[in-house]
Amino acid sequence: MRKDGMFIAVEVDDAIASDGEIAKRLAEVCPVDIFAAVDGHVEIVEKNLDECVLCRLCLDATDSDPTHPSPVRVLKLYDGESAL
Numbered sequence: 001m002r003k004d005g006m007f008i009a010v011e012v013d014d015a016i017a018s019d020g021e022i023a024k025r026l027a028e029v030c031p032v033d034i035f036a037a038v039d040g041h042v043e044i045v046e047k048n049l050d051e052c053v054l055c056r057l058c059l060d061a062t063d064s065d066p067t068h069p070s071p072v073r074v075l076k077l078y079d080g081e082s083a084l
């Protein structure tokens with residue numbers, strides 16, 4: 001799942017998007033409410049995307065295996081879609 005704002009896009013792997021625990025964790029950690037837990041699924045709140053403060057808390061909350069790409073990606077659209 002991916003949603004794009006003007007400056008920031010967020011991608012969440014389908015493999016974790018329907019994990020209720022991860023959905024809750026993401027909703028808790030993001031200081032600007034870019035994630036919501038709805039019916040046990042991760043929702044990306046499009047209207048808040050450009051409020052992202054690049055804090056990495058969503059990455060830290062989901063990226064337990066450094067040898068694999070993170071299941072959550074924050075992409076800087078103003079910088080060639082480079083990943084946070």
Ligand code: SF4
Pocket residue numbers: 010029030031032033034051052053054055056057058059074084
């Ligand atoms: S980097 Fe921080 S502000 Fe941006 S989506 Fe992740 S938790 Fe939210």
